[in-house]
Amino acid sequence: MTATTARPGLRIGARLPRASTVLACLVYAYLVVPSLVVMPISLSEAGEFTFDKARLSLNLFRQFFGSEAWIAALWNSLQVATAASILATLIGIPAAYAFARGRFCGRSTVQMLVISPMFVPVIVIALGLYFLAAATGQQGRFTTLVLAHAMYGLPFVVMLVLSGMTQVDPALEKAAMVMGASPARVFVQVVLPQLKISIFAGFLFAFLASFDEVVIAWFLNGPTTITLPVKMYSSIMWENTPVIAAVSTMLTLLSFAVCLLAMMLGANPGAKVAEAGR
């Protein structure tokens, strides 16, 4: 290539990073702005879009916290998500340890089975759970929903703890075992303390996954187990009350807090989860 052909190329090329940066910023805006647009609306009197400072009010939040139906839905969601994420964490940590270090037949099959709910369309799982609940008479029960959401959150915990396990030096476990510690003792005293961050991140994301989950909760709901997303879904569908703006704002802030917490802990769960999806 001669210098003359390289030169105009250089000038065009210099523009490439800038053009792609501009595009990238537009896409960031496309990703972030929708959730932000909801915030000023939630702070208006009756759900209209306004930047008028004089008309800011907490009216919609007052409506939310004054409504028995919304509070019941929020309370249900908190209970289900807490129970389901604790269950998923308790089951998921030892499972991830077994997947990383164990030697038993069918290990990779079991691992695939535990992770696969992440890759199967939720609607298919929800339909199956609906049939199962109908066949066993467990429809609309709190326990059913908790178990279903524990299954749904389990892959998140397992993925995060598995990626945490790559940072754990197997030599420490071997040393403990050589000195006569049982596998259970090695797990509790040597491995668990090193996994604190992954475990906490796994718990957080299992919680958020359950708290935001609509489809399974929609199929399994009964009069007493309507969760916040289910209530929100049917509200948007049938009445479209401005209170939804207030709920959306709170949910966005929750997601933001959870992500920030996870990033501060040094975990990058989204990347892990999405990479697993490859």
Next chain:
Amino acid sequence: MIATRRPELLPSLALFATPAALVALCLFVLPMIFVAAYTVGEERGLLDGVREVAGSNLVFRVFLNTVHISLTTAFVSVLLAYPVALHVMRQKRLWKAVCLTLVLVPFWTSILVKSYAFIVILGERGVINTALRAWGFEGFDMMFNRFAVIVGMSNALIPFAIFPILASLSAQNQSIQAAGEVMGASPMRVFWSITFPQSLPGVLAAFLLCLVLSMGFFVTPALLGGRQDMMMANVIDLYTREVLDWQSASIIALLLLLFCGLLAGAVLKLQLKVGR
């Protein structure tokens, strides 16, 4: 290292995985078996059921909708995700964290919030139309149609597309790019003949991932689309809870599963190739 070969130092740990295996069996595998079992109805056999579903005008239209919306969404998502992945990769430390947060927060925001936001933005009296009217233009019909569904869905799927592309960009050997630059290639040329071709496996993986995920979408088409934009998940819901035809619902669900399985298989095969 000799110690690792001694059998007592290789615990089986099967018991550690048992609770998780039980949960997966009872709450994932068993429901799947139920779906498979319900494809055989009490009055209609499997073949009759399949014939009826295959002959149904509604199901056929919904299937075409699903394919069209999913392909478009996957294409748009990958197209928009690429510059972001490129941008994130170029950032250092703090800015990288900031950019990743900008991607991760929408990734973990409820799909309901995002769908509601687009109702607010695209609606008849939404942000865009209000602004247009305030400036003396006419408003557009942007809601309850395919456009709204694709906008809402690609918004949800872009983060999923970013990570595989980012992974394939970050895995590249930077010295090849440097070599290209040293030899006088313009940044544009370095990008098109070195960076981009090497990132194609990641792009394809992102595309297939988006395709699989979008096939199962439920909330966005229900809230942003019109009757004519129903997708397979919506028709499963319709058959289960309104028509009460559990057999057809199961057959459609298995069809969806089959499709996603084939696509996911393609993703895995690709990953094996990339991971070589």
